[in-house]
Amino acid sequence: MATNISFPCAIIFFFNVFFFINSSHAMPSFNVQRYGARGDGRTDATKSFLTAWSLACGSRARAMVYVPRGTYLVKNLVFWGPCKNIITFKNDGTLVAPANYWDIGNSGYWILFAKVNRISVYGGTIDARGAGYWSCRKKGSHCPQGARSISFSWCNNVLLSGLTSFNSQNMHVTVHHSSNVRIQNIRIRAPSGSPNTDGIHIQSSSGVTISGGTIATGDDCIALSQGSRNVWIERVNCGPGHGISIGSLGDYANEEGVQNVTVTSSVFTKTQNGVRIKTWARPSRGFVNNVVFRNLIMNNVGNPVIIDQNYCPNGNGCPRQSSGVKISGVTFANIKGTSTTPIAMKLDCSGSSHCTGLRLQDIKLTYMRRSSASYCRNAHGRASGVMVPRNCM
Secondary structure, eight states: HHHHHHHHHHHHHHHHHHHHHGGGGSOOOEEEGTTTTOTTHHHHHHHHHHHHHHHHTTOOOOOEEEESSEEOOOEEEEEOOOSSSOOEEEEOSSSEEOOOOGGGGGGSEEEEEEEEEEEEEOOOOOOOOHHHHHHHHTTTTTOOOEEEEEEEEEEEEEESSEEEOOOOOOOOOESSSEEEEEEEEEEOOTTOOOOOOSSSEEESSEEEEEEEEEESSSSEEEOTTTTTTEEEEEEEOOSSOOOOOEEEEEEESOOOOEEEEEEEEEESSSOOOEOOOEEEOOOOOOOEEEEEEEEEEEEEESSEEEEETTOGGGOSSSOOOOOOOOOEEEEEEEEEESSSSSSSEEEESSSSOEEEEEEEEEEEETTEEEEEEEEEEEEEEEEEEEESOOOOO
């Protein structure tokens, strides 16, 4: 289980981080205002931020990039590594994107840390001002691909703590091809109707711990895509949004699997889904195994417990095939609350690759103050304890 694999790594890294935080008085500090940044919300501070980063990254001693209080207008920021030592990025201000969404560029990123090892990002607010971009997409106009607000790609030993992210054009926080990442005490907010504004998106990464935070958005609060391994998620308040999802998986045949995931001690409020595994009905060598969803509260959630191996939003691009993604060893335990649909538990598995080793324990989900219903297809496993709705495997 994830507790035996990912959490010890996170603890080791936490103590390393704690050590150099308490040694921060000795760090050289590179204040963005020293290099021309003005916290007036109007003056382009992009070059000032990049200059401060370049100097900190090149420092042979532990270094800090410091953003004082104020509002800073920044365009596309790419903080490249590798750096020569441990870097702290401390933000006491607010970063805002340009009002014209084209000014961020078409790279798909607004703030990107790339190939950086041993990086800690603390505090601050980032506001991508995504409303104009969402409106463009809704009209079907010619729009850029949309920018993720803050991303970590090809990074190792990362701490992201105390960040507030508003109104991302696309996903708020993404972690790709990275390892040993801790995200804690984060606040994410976008309107429930904003498209593709996932709170946190993980892909091809291992040893990721997400602890504490409130995520209210227009898509998944947290999405674990292909190649997510050894992931621990705890104490998250999710809603509105689409819940915490593994997937969608099965986009292509030679896809990495998802394994060793724990989601615990979290609350879902007025979300479209609670905890979900979703795969396209396509051939794939992908898999999902060793997953635990436990100690969860559902408050008026559309689909509190769902495995959907016929995922097909809006009916577009969905061949009439069977999902090749193999789902096994998934536990749903101590999940309680209310469903806004009669079927509170739906286990709709693949006809060619049945779900196996499912475990249901102490589930109590009601609908309209009555018992809810369950639906199972090609789902195999066992149940114990209180079961509302009844076990249908």
